[in-house]
Amino acid sequence: MLSTTSFPCFVFVLLWSSFYCSTSNAQQLSIGVTYDKQPLTLHQKYALAATDDSVQIDLLKFYISNIQLMKGKKVVHQVAVKHWLVDYSDTSNLVLNLDVPKGICYNKIKYNIGVDSTTNAAGALGQDLDPMQGMYWAWQSGYINIKIEGESPICTTRDNRFQFHLGGFISPYYALQTKTLKLKNRKEIVLNLALDQVLQFMDLEKQPTIMQPSTAAMELTPIFSSCITVGS
Amino acid sequence: MNTRLIWILFAVAVSVAFGYSNSVQLVYPAHFPTPVYDLQANPLTTSKIELGRALFYDPILSKDNTISCASCHSPYNAFAHTDHALSHGINDQIGTRNAPALFNLAWQKSFMWDGAVHHLDMQALAPISSTLEMGEDIANIVQKLQQKSLYPLLFEQAFGDSTVTGQHILQALAQFQLTLVSATAKYDKVQQGLDSFSLQEQAGKQVFESHCNSCHSAPLFMNNEFANNGLKVDSSLQDFGKWLVSQQTKDSLLFRVPSLRNLSYSYPYMHDGRFQKLRQVIDHYTQLDTTSTLLDVRLQQSIDLTNRQKTDLIAFLLTLNDPQFVFNPDNKFPRAILLPTGNE
Known part of the structure; x- marks a missing residue:
């Protein structure tokens, strides 16, 4: 049994240990993508679950935006980079410096997958939001939040290609997803996307293409978002 | 260099x-x-x-x-x-x-x-x-x-x-x-007190204000809206307008209400360019099937114009040309x- 004097110390240790407090401003957010629990390699064939077919991913890009670090329900740090385009083909692009001031303590990360409606309705924007990044629908207004492209023999399309361009910023197809995840008590933050789990919800045979804001895009986007977890 | x-x-x-x-x-x-x-x-x-x-x-x-x-x-x-x-x-x-x-x-x-x-x-x-x-x-x-x-x-x-x-x-x-x-047409000069409409243009303006201005609203002669103006779908184009973007039934066959400025320079007319002459456009509106529920509500009352009124209307529309x-x-x-x- 705890003594009356040691109890407050025990609570303090518990609370203390549930946060990470930055010791420098070098905190980084890393993105990992796995297929069957192994790091995904683009253009490599993988077994497609529940089928005898294979699948390969040739392109994977998505926006993470409005990243915030939280201590409980309180936002303790807003990351300066408002919109980060994760391009899995560019390994140098998979790490973001969070610039957390020294001494800031946090235990959660909050972020959006996609681009918010205000930004979508703004004019021409630069850097990761520059339309030259290939993430802007040209035939209509709006950013593509998530691009997944590849091929599988199960697709009856030309060259067995599948293309999922998920986005939309106008109701009823406002596809932005907001997530809050509890962090592990460590310096580096790793978010891992289990892409094989996303593909389990894609019917590559019947619907190998989503290219516009739609009900199908609205169904798939939260699945993509839910397949991102805090990695080790 | x-x-x-x-x-x-x-x-x-x-x-x-x-x-x-x-x-x-x-x-x-x-x-x-x-x-x-x-x-x-x-x-x-x-x-x-x-x-x-x-x-x-x-x-x-x-x-x-x-x-x-x-x-x-x-x-x-x-x-x-x-x-x-x-x-x-x-x-x-x-x-x-x-x-x-x-x-x-x-x-x-x-x-x-x-x-x-x-x-x-x-x-x-x-x-x-x-x-x-x-x-x-x-x-x-x-x-x-x-x-x-x-x-x-x-x-x-x-x-x-x-x-x-x-x-x-x-x-x-x-x-x-x-x-x-484009803000230097005769219409604009009249608004600024620098010119005046002829009697025919004035008569055409009255026709315009009775039948056209609710959509093609002055001074821009458009209203930033989309409407079904009764055009039959071109079978070769199968163009359903705003529906192609929104996929919502309510947007089927809605097309932008364009500005009526500079019509003499910008023919043919309509989203598929089906009309070569202004007269054809006006005839389209006077021959609409106003019983169609798909038609924009502002067009569900028949527009009856005499030939004289049509000519007057065109005379007014030509004051929206802006050669400058x-x-x-x-x-x-x-x-x-x-x-x-x-x-x-």
């Missing part, structure tokens, strides 16, 4: 050395409303407008460097494409819609016949990337422009950075198009930049 580049370099040097501000104001008359476009977000400057003008007329924006924006948006046609019902693209391809006239875009809330584009800055991406029109990729245009000797200098002058970006291309194109203000705008040399092909002496 040719004379053009020397002059551009000189202008850049002067701008930098003296902090020369080349900001300009969008000029429009008092009877116009406040622009919709946020000019503070993309403040007009002479150098950005001129860059946008060069880009607008340069076929380098298309995949095979043959089609410019001006190919389908000619200044002499109020930036429409007279005689062509549907847009023309690379490899002599024909598009699916009539290239609209371009003017008073600062007052337009959305773009394209179906309103698919919500910001003027982003509009250019649609024809640029359409395989039936310019068939090009904005990232590839960035590379092509960066490799030319001309453009890094123009971007440096306009944005203080010689690195070409998609953002700056689109902002410059938007700036040039923002300056395409159409033949404004500031809007024309920038010969000094794109075709300087010695490079022709």
Whole structure:
């Protein structure tokens, strides 16, 4: 049994240990993508679950935006980079410096997958939001939040290609997803996307293409978002 | 180094050395409303407008460097494409819609016949990337422009950075198009007390105000809305307008209500260019099946006009022609930049 004097110390240790407090401003957010629990390699064939077919991913890009670090329900740090385009083909692009001031303590990360409606309705924007990044629908207004492209023999399309361009910023197809995840008590933050789990919800045979804001895009986007977890 | 580049370099040097501000104001008359476009977000400057003008007329924006924006948006046609019902693209391809006239875009809330584009800055991406029109990729245009000797200098002058970006291309194109203000028609001069309507024009104005103004609202003669005006679907195009974008039944067969300014320069009419003459357009509205529930509610009361009234109406519509705008040399092909002496 705890003594009356040691109890407050025990609570303090518990609370203390549930946060990470930055010791420098070098905190980084890393993105990992796995297929069957192994790091995904683009253009490599993988077994497609529940089928005898294979699948390969040739392109994977998505926006993470409005990243915030939280201590409980309180936002303790807003990351300066408002919109980060994760391009899995560019390994140098998979790490973001969070610039957390020294001494800031946090235990959660909050972020959006996609681009918010205000930004979508703004004019021409630069850097990761520059339309030259290939993430802007040209035939209509709006950013593509998530691009997944590849091929599988199960697709009856030309060259067995599948293309999922998920986005939309106008109701009823406002596809932005907001997530809050509890962090592990460590310096580096790793978010891992289990892409094989996303593909389990894609019917590559019947619907190998989503290219516009739609009900199908609205169904798939939260699945993509839910397949991102805090990695080790 | 040719004379053009020397002059551009000189202008850049002067701008930098003296902090020369080349900001300009969008000029429009008092009877116009406040622009919709946020000019503070993309403040007009002479150098950005001129860059946008060069880009607008340069076929380098298309995949095979043959089609410019001006190919389908000619200044002499109020930036429409007279005689062509549907847009023309690379490899002599024909598009699916009539290239609209371009003017008073600062007052337009959305773009394209179906309103698919919500910001003027982003509009250019649609024809640029359409395989039936310019068939090009904005990232590839960035590379092509960066490799030319001309453009890094123009971007440096306009944005203080010689690195070409998609953002700056689109902002410059938007700036040039923002300056395409048509506000010097006879109608405008009457509003300013500088002219007066003839009796026939005045009679036509009354017809217009009774039957047309609720959609084609003065002084812009458009209302930023979309409507079903009773046009039968062209079986070869199968174009259902705004529905193609929203996929919502309520938007089926809705097309933009276009401005009625500069009609003499911008025929043929309607989203598919099916009417060559204004008389055909007016006859369409007087012969509508007003029992159709799909028809815009403002058209569900029959419009009965005598031949005299139709002629009067056309006389009024012609007062919306703006030759001063159409033949404004500031809007024309920038010969000094794109075709300087010695490079022709």
